[in-house]
Amino acid sequence: MSESATIVDLRSDTVTRPTPAMRRAIAEAEVGDDVLGDDPTGIELERRVAALAGREAALFVPSGTMGNQLAIRCQIEPGDEVLLEAESHIFFYEQGGVAANSGGLAHVVKGTRGALDPACIEAALRGEDDHNARLALVCAENTHNRAGGAVVPLESLRLLAAAARAHGLSVHLDGARLWNASVASGVPIRDWAAEADTVMMCFSKGLGAPVGSILVGDAALIRRARRARKRWGGGMRQVGILAAACLHALDHHVDRLADDHRRAHALARGFERVAGVSVIAPETNIVFVVLDDPSIAPDAVLRSLASSGVRMSQYGPRRLRAITHLDVDDAGVARAVVAFEEACRAAARGSRVDAPQGPC
Ligand code: TLP
Numbered sequence: 001m002s003e004s005a006t007i008v009d010l011r012s013d014t015v016t017r018p019t020p021a022m023r024r025a026i027a028e029a030e031v032g033d034d035v036l037g038d039d040p041t042g043i044e045l046e047r048r049v050a051a052l053a054g055r056e057a058a059l060f061v062p063s064g065t066m067g068n069q070l071a072i073r074c075q076i077e078p079g080d081e082v083l084l085e086a087e088s089h090i091f092f093y094e095q096g097g098v099a100a101n102s103g104g105l106a107h108v109v110k111g112t113r114g115a116l117d118p119a120c121i122e123a124a125l126r127g128e129d130d131h132n133a134r135l136a137l138v139c140a141e142n143t144h145n146r147a148g149g150a151v152v153p154l155e156s157l158r159l160l161a162a163a164a165r166a167h168g169l170s171v172h173l174d175g176a177r178l179w180n181a182s183v184a185s186g187v188p189i190r191d192w193a194a195e196a197d198t199v200m201m202c203f204s205k206g207l208g209a210p211v212g213s214i215l216v217g218d219a220a221l222i223r224r225a226r227r228a229r230k231r232w233g234g235g236m237r238q239v240g241i242l243a244a245a246c247l248h249a250l251d252h253h254v255d256r257l258a259d260d261h262r263r264a265h266a267l268a269r270g271f272e273r274v275a276g277v278s279v280i281a282p283e284t285n286i287v288f289v290v291l292d293d294p295s296i297a298p299d300a301v302l303r304s305l306a307s308s309g310v311r312m313s314q315y316g317p318r319r320l321r322a323i324t325h326l327d328v329d330d331a332g333v334a335r336a337v338v339a340f341e342e343a344c345r346a347a348a349r350g351s352r353v354d355a356p357q358g359p360c
Contacts, residue, residue: 083116107135
């Protein structure tokens with residue numbers, strides 16, 4: 001049996017491997033040269049996602065990080081402020097890209113379950129005085145990763161966007177897992193996308209594609225983003241090979257996200273029964289478990305899990321993350337629950353073994 005068949009890998013939904021049908025779609029992809037503007041499958045993907053999101057244009061990019069960073073690059077000038085939720089991916093996991101790639105200044109505000117209070121925009125504005133940096137862009141994230149895959153409600157995004165627009169600010173939505181938000185809430189992608197100037201969405205997470213994300217917005221902005229992508233080395237030539245996997249994912253892997261959400265709930269129910277831990281109720285495919293009992297050391301739990309063929313990642317001093325995805329079935333969930341219970345018991349007894357960790 002291959003390693004992927006024996007390991008229950010809950011570290012991220014980025015770990016999925018292409019299914020046999022997706023591999024066939026990749027093998028049969030019609031390709032051209034994306035930089036020269038004639039890769040038919042890449043063009044088809046961009047056209048389809050722009051239509052799905054109800055926006056003029058889309059740009060396929062190698063990663064969610066590049067999509068977010070291009071959106072920022074195209075909507076601020078050096079010295080401008082960008083309003084970010086304090087635990088957002090853009091602030092937490094993109095290596096200070098706001099400053100390094102765009103010369104921007106991160107203005108960080110704590111949200112509630114990932115949602116920014118629209119009043120924070122008014123509070124962040126400092127007027128036209130020549131001493132002040134200019135607030136130019138507000139970024140939201142949905143689902144919100146570090147808030148436990150929380151769905152930021154559409155109404156909340158609407159109010160935030162309205163407050164931003166009232167002050168002439170642009171809005172970017174990091175929708176790496178907007179597919180999950182859409183399936184969990186029943187709100188179509190185009191309704192979320194209508195609230196932001198730019199939206200980034202990933203195919204390489206719950207949708208199970210090996211590589212790829214997309215940025216949507218109006219035609220002029222996406223044209224600028226295409227030029228910046230080229231400058232950053234993100235032109236991809238026979239990109240149809242990747243785009244075919246993403247088109248396959250759109251056709252076959254969106255509705256099934258509901259299975260991942262159901263399995264996340266099953267995981268959470270199993271984890272909850274373990275003494276000394278508490279679980280943050282999942283809304284989509286992310287489960288956070290907090291090791292309340294100080295005798296349960298996170299690194300010991302991760303090592304013990306790994307020795308049982310189950311992988312999770314550490315997401316804070318006493319918090320672990322498990323994400324369900326295409327490669328985790330009901331049997332995998334049941335195995336993870338048993339392994340977690342044993343790992344916590346063993347850790348509390350003070351056992352020690354070795355294993356790697358994910359990002360905190
Ligand atoms: N998130 C990854 C890690 O980088 C933490 C994960 O395992 O969850 N926005 C959000 C909300 C994300 O969660 C991620 C990836 C990205 C953007 C970046 O996407 P990639 O990894 O394609 O650059």
